Amino acid sequence: MQSKLRLIAAAALCGTALAATAATAQEIKIGVSIPAATHGWTGGVNWHAEQAMARLEAANPNIDIILMAADGPAQQANDLEDLVSIHQIDALVVLPFESEPLTDPVRMVKQSGAFITVVDRGLAQEGIEDVYVAGNNTALGAVSGEYFRERLGEGDNIVVLRGIPTVIDDERFNAFMETIEGSGITVLDNQYANWNRDDGFEVMQDFLSRFPDIDGVWAQDDDIALGVIEAVRQANREDEMFIVGGAGMKEIIQMVMEGSELVPVDVLYPPAMIATAMDITVNHFTSNGPVSGEYILGAPLITPDNAETYYFPDSTF
Amino acid sequence: MQSKLRLIAAAALCGTALAATAATAQEIKIGVSIPAATHGWTGGVNWHAEQAMARLEAANPNIDIILMAADGPAQQANDLEDLVSIHQIDALVVLPFESEPLTDPVRMVKQSGAFITVVDRGLAQEGIEDVYVAGNNTALGAVSGEYFRERLGEGDNIVVLRGIPTVIDDERFNAFMETIEGSGITVLDNQYANWNRDDGFEVMQDFLSRFPDIDGVWAQDDDIALGVIEAVRQANREDEMFIVGGAGMKEIIQMVMEGSELVPVDVLYPPAMIATAMDITVNHFTSNGPVSGEYILGAPLITPDNAETYYFPDSTF
Numbered sequence: 327m328q329s330k331l332r333l334i335a336a337a338a339l340c341g342t343a344l345a346a347t348a349a350t351a352q353e354i355k356i357g358v359s360i361p362a363a364t365h366g367w368t369g370g371v372n373w374h375a376e377q378a379m380a381r382l383e384a385a386n387p388n389i390d391i392i393l394m395a396a397d398g399p400a401q402q403a404n405d406l407e408d409l410v411s412i413h414q415i416d417a418l419v420v421l422p423f424e425s426e427p428l429t430d431p432v433r434m435v436k437q438s439g440a441f442i443t444v445v446d447r448g449l450a451q452e453g454i455e456d457v458y459v460a461g462n463n464t465a466l467g468a469v470s471g472e473y474f475r476e477r478l479g480e481g482d483n484i485v486v487l488r489g490i491p492t493v494i495d496d497e498r499f500n501a502f503m504e505t506i507e508g509s510g511i512t513v514l515d516n517q518y519a520n521w522n523r524d525d526g527f528e529v530m531q532d533f534l535s536r537f538p539d540i541d542g543v544w545a546q547d548d549d550i551a552l553g554v555i556e557a558v559r560q561a562n563r564e565d566e567m568f569i570v571g572g573a574g575m576k577e578i579i580q581m582v583m584e585g586s587e588l589v590p591v592d593v594l595y596p597p598a599m600i601a602t603a604m605d606i607t608v609n610h611f612t613s614n615g616p617v618s619g620e621y622i623l624g625a626p627l628i629t630p631d632n633a634e635t636y637y638f639p640d641s642t643f
Numbered sequence: 644m645q646s647k648l649r650l651i652a653a654a655a656l657c658g659t660a661l662a663a664t665a666a667t668a669q670e671i672k673i674g675v676s677i678p679a680a681t682h683g684w685t686g687g688v689n690w691h692a693e694q695a696m697a698r699l700e701a702a703n704p705n706i707d708i709i710l711m712a713a714d715g716p717a718q719q720a721n722d723l724e725d726l727v728s729i730h731q732i733d734a735l736v737v738l739p740f741e742s743e744p745l746t747d748p749v750r751m752v753k754q755s756g757a758f759i760t761v762v763d764r765g766l767a768q769e770g771i772e773d774v775y776v777a778g779n780n781t782a783l784g785a786v787s788g789e790y791f792r793e794r795l796g797e798g799d800n801i802v803v804l805r806g807i808p809t810v811i812d813d814e815r816f817n818a819f820m821e822t823i824e825g826s827g828i829t830v831l832d833n834q835y836a837n838w839n840r841d842d843g844f845e846v847m848q849d850f851l852s853r854f855p856d857i858d859g860v861w862a863q864d865d866d867i868a869l870g871v872i873e874a875v876r877q878a879n880r881e882d883e884m885f886i887v888g889g890a891g892m893k894e895i896i897q898m899v900m901e902g903s904e905l906v907p908v909d910v911l912y913p914p915a916m917i918a919t920a921m922d923i924t925v926n927h928f929t930s931n932g933p934v935s936g937e938y939i940l941g942a943p944l945i946t947p948d949n950a951e952t953y954y955f956p957d958s959t960f
Binding site for chain 2: 374377378381385456462594596598599600601602603604605609612613614615616617618619620621622623624626636638
């Protein structure tokens, strides 16, 4: 009965509302400013932003999304100026290239009256944005550590590859180390691999040459993990250990889906968070629910059971 | 050009897709379990849940929302069982009556495979829900405190009415007291008024009889504030002080909108958060963006400038 009513309503809408939609609904302009696809993860950000734009514009005829990808902080600051002066946006979704140089430009957009959603990298000053959407680096470390505790114990050895020396890396690493404390697992060494495939390969080659017995590798990042996988395969030691990355890169998710023993799981730090941020920003204009606040996404363990949910084969990442 | 394309796409959809929508789209059932409208704030929760249900079902023909309001924890536990066994829901949005007695029933829903969104009152055990949506009591206290600092200073006197002795009340009160520290404002007294209009009236009558000079009242809650307003008016002292509540009750918002000097602002702790939680749960099935995580809504200051955004004249609250 309920769905029948809905069909009748939809049919009525189709008969009369096409012209009205374009003519009467107030147009809302949302600017989305993100870094260009300079590496794997931002490639994913770009792809998911485009997907979300197409979906949200199709579902909301009065919403116009202007997506701009910047090659650096200076260009992103210019993009923000254009979004205000040329496009006169009602809201901004921004994943800042860097915190410091984008803080004043975003404040300028705020002062124009636009609703502000900041994604992933916070600004250098609190209180400018209306919503903050981000991943959870502490949870990423803890969820990874819990998986190692389940798989390994007393007498087992692991190596750890870190990112770039930053707060993000410290949060991940410290949470991981705290979580495996008391498990009996020995961390043979940890080295920075700069969230980079080539560095992951080199660091792992060094670990392989120094340590004859490795049961697990925490690579904490899927780009690093790709380099680690290559080094382990070249050394013909893929039956000896498992590797855990982090992010949700499609090549890694595919291995998890296929039941790989070398890469049995992944931990989510999703570039698709840009889509979450865009959804919420649209909701600010369409929902009776409030959206201002802080939305910290979880870092769920991706296993063969749930991998499909996180697999986007058409994405670059 | 873009909107023209959209019109063409919409026209094409109208020609062919009406039957297909009903026939092919997989039906998704979302259960929403909330307390019945036993007092003002939960009245608002019920109203906003109904609004969100109508909006989300209209926008998503394949989504069926089953809304159940419970008179107590036992009935809510029964509702949850029915949502699983009779309705076979794919997702649950639940605002638990109380944390302890609902923890096992919600876990049971989770074990059925449903996606779980918990709102406002957390469960007694972590890790059961996929998303947690809640207000921010610390921010509510701090934002209120900042307003008092702006309005008052050295030599000014205020009184504070508290809620029910709970963690929530402590968070609000402590944040308020920390924020006004060093402002020179004197807190003449603070007393519990149990988030209740009658108690607010009685406590304020007592304050009025004991203190001849009161510049401001922090009532922290709009139900309490209604009682305070009545007591102040009966004492003919409404020109002497201002009153700040909290929540976003329509009567209070209306006073703010009209530029009342007695109730110049309010601080948001929105019953409409149930709608935010329903939006996100629908996004879990429709968006490419992830939704699992923790979404803590802000406690913005409601002023004459922005009051309209938070004013729902048809709501009971």
